Amino acid sequence: MATKKYVAKYRLLKETYERITGKGISDITWYRIVASLKQYFSLSIESxxxxxIVETYAQLKxxxxxxxxxxxxxSSRWQAFKYFYDARExxxxGQQFxxxxxxxxxxxxxxVPRSTRYYWFSQAGLSYNAGSTYHSKDLALVAFVAAKWAINKRPQPMKSATIEVLTLVK
Structure with a gap:
């Protein structure tokens, strides 16, 4: 059973998320977000x-x-995000990144098409300029977006079509 303090903090965190994102969310969606925040950000409601943590996630969202x-x-995209986010300042x-x-x-x-590079930055709320200087924490979201492109461009494993695999066991 949740304590009154826990429930009050849980609601406050939901309101914070909604205020930052500018969107209301259902209770079940908030429940799922909290579960994910516990898994990936080690969130503890009463900490x-x-x-x-909620403010950071809401700003990313x-x-x-x-x-x-x-x-x-x-998971793959998260690893790319963490790699650049955890880099010490x-x-x-833009080109070095x-x-x-x-x-x-x-x-x-x-x-990587030139337009795709610009797209990665725009999806992270940044403007791309090859000579501009960026902090790695700001670029982590670019890495998250770019990782999806890289994953989609990787060759997919081929299924075996040899006769041995296709024969039924008698």
């Missing part, structure tokens, strides 16, 4: 840092609506 825990490729120029991102995602930067 002192719960407010900042506001900047990039595609930032969702429910996609099948979230590293600064990159793209090179580092391509290296991390194991993609050839020449295969």
């Amino acid at each position: 002192a840092n719960a407010q900042s 506001r900047k990039c609506p595609a930032f969702s825990f429910r996609t099948s490729d979230f 590293v600064q990159y120029t 793209l090179v580092a991102l391509a290296d991390y995602l194991k993609i050839n930067l020449d295969d």
Whole structure:
């Protein structure tokens, strides 16, 4: 049974999320978000840092609506996000970041259309400029968006079509 203090904090966190994102959400959706925040951000409703965790997630969600825990490729995208987010106040120029991102995602930067690079930045609420300096924490969301592109471009494993596999066991 939840305590009154827990329920009050739970509601306050939901209101904070709705205020930052500018959208109301249902109770079941909030329940699912909290479950994911517990899993990926180690959220504890009654902890002192719960407010900042919800604020951070809400700001990410506001900047990039595609930032969702429910996609099948979230874990891979999350790793790319964390790689750049956890970098200690590293600064990159736009071009340096793209090179580092391509290296991390194991993609050839020449295969990425110019418009796609701009799209990655715009989805993260940033404007791309090859010479501009960005903080790695700001670029983490770009990495999250770019990881989806990289995942979709990877060759899918082929199913075996050999006769041995297709024969039925007697």
